[in-house]
Amino acid sequence: MPAEPMIVFEGVHKRFGDSVVLSDLDLAVDPGEHVTLIGPSGSGKTTILRLLMCLERVDAGTIRVGGRYLSHMHRRGELVPADEKHSRDVRRRIGMVFQQFNLFPNMSVLGNLIEAPTRVLGLSRAEATERAAELLDMVGLAEKIDEHPARLSGGQQQRVAIARALAMRPDVLLLDEITSALDPELVAGVLRLLRRIGDTTDITILCVTHEIGFARDFSDRVLMLDGGRVIEDGPPDQLLREPRQPRTKEFLAAVLEGR
Amino acid sequence: MTGGWDWAYAVEILPALWRGLQVTLLATLLGSLLAFGLGLVFAVVQRNRVAVLHRVVWAFVQFWRSTPLLVQAYVIYQVLPDVGITLGSLAAGVLALGLHYACYTSEVYRAGIEAVPPGQWEAAAALSLPRSRVWLAVVLPQAVPRVLPALGNYVISMFKEVPLLLAIGLVEVVTVARQLSAESFRPVEPLTLAGILFLLISYPASVVVRRLERRTGAR
Numbered sequence: 124m125p126a127e128p129m130i131v132f133e134g135v136h137k138r139f140g141d142s143v144v145l146s147d148l149d150l151a152v153d154p155g156e157h158v159t160l161i162g163p164s165g166s167g168k169t170t171i172l173r174l175l176m177c178l179e180r181v182d183a184g185t186i187r188v189g190g191r192y193l194s195h196m197h198r199r200g201e202l203v204p205a206d207e208k209h210s211r212d213v214r215r216r217i218g219m220v221f222q223q224f225n226l227f228p229n230m231s232v233l234g235n236l237i238e239a240p241t242r243v244l245g246l247s248r249a250e251a252t253e254r255a256a257e258l259l260d261m262v263g264l265a266e267k268i269d270e271h272p273a274r275l276s277g278g279q280q281q282r283v284a285i286a287r288a289l290a291m292r293p294d295v296l297l298l299d300e301i302t303s304a305l306d307p308e309l310v311a312g313v314l315r316l317l318r319r320i321g322d323t324t325d326i327t328i329l330c331v332t333h334e335i336g337f338a339r340d341f342s343d344r345v346l347m348l349d350g351g352r353v354i355e356d357g358p359p360d361q362l363l364r365e366p367r368q369p370r371t372k373e374f375l376a377a378v379l380e381g382r
Numbered sequence: 383m384t385g386g387w388d389w390a391y392a393v394e395i396l397p398a399l400w401r402g403l404q405v406t407l408l409a410t411l412l413g414s415l416l417a418f419g420l421g422l423v424f425a426v427v428q429r430n431r432v433a434v435l436h437r438v439v440w441a442f443v444q445f446w447r448s449t450p451l452l453v454q455a456y457v458i459y460q461v462l463p464d465v466g467i468t469l470g471s472l473a474a475g476v477l478a479l480g481l482h483y484a485c486y487t488s489e490v491y492r493a494g495i496e497a498v499p500p501g502q503w504e505a506a507a508a509l510s511l512p513r514s515r516v517w518l519a520v521v522l523p524q525a526v527p528r529v530l531p532a533l534g535n536y537v538i539s540m541f542k543e544v545p546l547l548l549a550i551g552l553v554e555v556v557t558v559a560r561q562l563s564a565e566s567f568r569p570v571e572p573l574t575l576a577g578i579l580f581l582l583i584s585y586p587a588s589v590v591v592r593r594l595e596r597r598t599g600a601r
Binding site: 225 | 501508
């Protein structure tokens, strides 16, 4: 294992008004590792992803990505809260896929896939288009390149969203309950795609999901969150089959019963 | 002055009224372009985080919306020359209309921008798109089509308010009608025709806007 993990949270606190969402959270994810976050709603899973995306700011503690501070920056030898430019610069290495896909409805599938590579990475239109075509081929939607998102099924939209995130060549991919909004028959296709991405790339993946079966065979490690802390951390076979914490046991029972 | 409707006179004055109407239409067109552009700037600035700018624009919009167009037109036409800015009737009129209606169109844009789901902003942020692209490529292309009918309605009401600018000497269709009736002592034909000309343009325009409304509503 390399010395520096890809993602590090140290003593992170996050509050929304009076409610504490993350409390003194420590977390480390190694490069290439696939980590799944589970826990009841409000346990802070999604907040962890949103902090990494800089959609929220930490109240205390620090976050590092790829050895660089994301939440903070150095100014005259001191560590100060990051400004937007710094955050955007570090965040460029992170891609995210959302529960509601969030494709841009005013652009074609191709437009969605080349907007950021041309505007942010500085690729030429031809380069970006070539890469978009490759990615669409990989997600099995090559023939939909000129289609508009509204004309695609939920599962297809989510596969385009995954391709859009990968088009930025991220080191880290964040997946926020990406199958929760899909009809059950479309879930399998998306999960199969993720397994393939997991097997064929060395992208670090941090994933929030309620798909326990998927978490079991996709993850290297599962973290159980409750009350803004990691209460259990272990390999999926152990944590999901023989949890040590009573809260984990309860949560898994509730999730499995709900299906 | 004799009663009754004089067809020959009505036909005779039509060309003059038509020239006046062209000025009315031109003022509406230029005023609308100014109101659309400026209103958009106001709306975007109000979404930005530069607090000072935000407050200045907010205060201006509140103040300007609370005063009559006629007063604003007088101020632009008669007070600005004191500070060295002299504008002709048309330029002053267009500026008055544009500023006045920008305060309304900015609210329309604001509503359209707020209707863009937060997920769109988040997806744009997740792709690290620069702010200019977030606005130009993601948010505005979704916000503006939705508010086109509302903008269209403001164009129609602006069109009907152009005659106010006779107060600052703009020779538009109603001014022409008044001049004609003063010369001939026959107010019925010029003013009636002026009214009909407004109707002939406003009504089809409002039908178009209603169609647009139905289309964007169905989307």
